[in-house]
Amino acid sequence: MPEPIADFYAVIPAGGIGSRLWPLSRADAPKFLHDLTGSGQTLLRDTWDRLEPLSGPDRIAVVTGRAHRAAVERELPGIPDKNVFLESEPRDSTAAIGLAAAILVRREPDVIIGSFAADHVIRPAHLFDWGVRQAIAVAREGYICTLGIQPTEPSIGFGYIKKSSELIVEGAPEAALVERFVEKPDLDTAREYFADRSYLWNAGMFISRADVLLAAIEENRPELHAGLIELAEAWDDRERRGPVVDRVWPTLEKIAIDYSVAEPAAAAGRLAVIPGHFDWDDVGDFASLTKLNSHGRGNDLAILGENARILADTSSGIVVSQTQRVISVIGVKDIVIVDTDDALLVTTSENAQRVKGVVDALKLTGRGDVL
Template sequence: MSEHRAVEKSENLDHFWAVIPAGGAGTRLWPLSRQGSPKFLHDLTGNGRTLIQATYDRLAPLAADRMLVVTGRAHRDEVVAQLPELGADAVVAEPSARESMAAIGLAAALLEARDPDAVMGSFAADHVITETHAFRAATATAVEAARAGWLVTIGIEPTHPATGFGYINVGAAVDGVAGAFEVREFVEKPSVEVAAAYVEAGYRWNAGMFVVRPGVLLDLLAEQDPVFTAALRGIAADPSTLAAVWPTLPRIAVDHAVAEPAAAAGRVAVVPGTFGWDDVGDFASLRTLLGGDDPVTVLGDRELVRTVDADGLVVPHGGRMVAVVGLRDVVVVDTGDALLVTTLERAQDVRAIVAALKQDGHGHLT
């Protein structure tokens, strides 16, 4: 068995289920990431494993054969092909995108019926995490707190005052669970000045990682929207109703549907994460992630890239030579059928191109 698939039995957590929501199109990474081939299906680190495969790799020692992937219908076959270890029955296909609460809530309803002692951890398929042993240690602490009835998140230690992430206001230590703390509140993406104050005050980044007993999550949702909860439990009881019921479910993120109101009620805990984390949200983030000492970072075949007095990121996936002369902080992404040229500073604005293409009738390129 290869090293990246080795299961460390000593780390296996009883009744812990790893849930991997695999959705979204990653529009800020267009044209590399698209609706038909989103970023979690790509190797963005150059290590030979796609992001969803890397997610499986770091969770396998904890959950062994207890995993559930929730993805879009259009991506199900590719997910099954990339993760043959799981088996097709562990990959649930959403009929359409309904935001994270529907996907995670459906997984919770299925696991509630399948394993009364289950604790589930939801971890996005498209994040990059280093120091995997520290990640698994934090997850184990989160599972302990979840068994005690808490909705638990893993908070990332900020490396800079980022404006693209939400933050977690950390409170007092949780009684009886070493390493867990109460969440005072979740706060939305701040300005640079506010983000700097948050970092100084010890806030954590909200990476959207949640660990909880399935019944606790669904009961918390029921306090806000009992009809939504009943629909999810109904699908779990009769999966043949999925196609009919799914389009009626609200479009809402789990943070807004459950985490924020639960935090206001004092029912959310946070476990500080001491590992490296990146959501690879745009090409500037990707360039930082790939690192290296060369002025121009290349993701792909370096023999296809020539530069003179330039720096930035080049992705030569079109099979042809890419030459860059005299440009600073440039981003060039060539996929053969589309070419993106922008700057690292404007990397967040790439999604505007995707919106424009759809509006102009070029949806086949998105």
């Protein structure tokens, strides 16, 4: 394997509950802390293992909630304490990634950072590695770069990136400028995008010089930028950090980095993309989880759970079991069953997106004890 990249720092935003994976994913045990592929380790650990060859173990930072600090450090025992950046509450991706950029640029003015979600499934690692190394070469030239995924189907569940003209950068033979970002389309539009190879799925990965990223935030969201700089100035002073975070963090605007940085950068001709040739899934719902664990055998029943006790007969779909209960599944197709100690979900793959509605209903009825 190539050596780690000396000026590169990997950033893992580890937030979000993953409400479409309820009751498996909860506030105190979100999606990134689960083994959803049967690999024997969590998605967070899988993410760390992908990034370590690129950055080395001492140059990976995790941005996570205070409530998840202990779990993150258990999963990543090698992470330096100074590289765990704690949010007092969720403020969306611009705040999380911008905080990491503001802290790291003070420590290392010329650092290049790459942001990679803690809860995505990516295979194989060597193709991911190649894509990121190209993106870093592009970032050195002052561009903000993203990795786009070549669509495998006309999906309505993802945003899209439209490639524009080729970008000539040494070490990045596949680089292209981005014409625009496109919101999640309807099915007919998604079919058009799928037929047009210039459209890529937006996987939410961004690679940039930290100072370039911060300049983009300052240009488009100056108040948010000012708050991030104030936080960074106090961050490495243990006595000052807590009071400043408690005062400033809740005031930061909630906005995704796609809107605050990527879309304006694309419009200004400063956003580039590298097509990713690896398999990618954001495990957004149980339909996605079923596909990941069916191994191409659509008529089988996928089973997750270390001690799952499942009896199946001519059924397909997925069963996730966290109990000792015997579950019998007979003659049903595309079933989704999630069995936990205090909640049971039964639905189908077709209706998997509707699980978030159950979570919303539980909030409204005051049943936060199962969230």
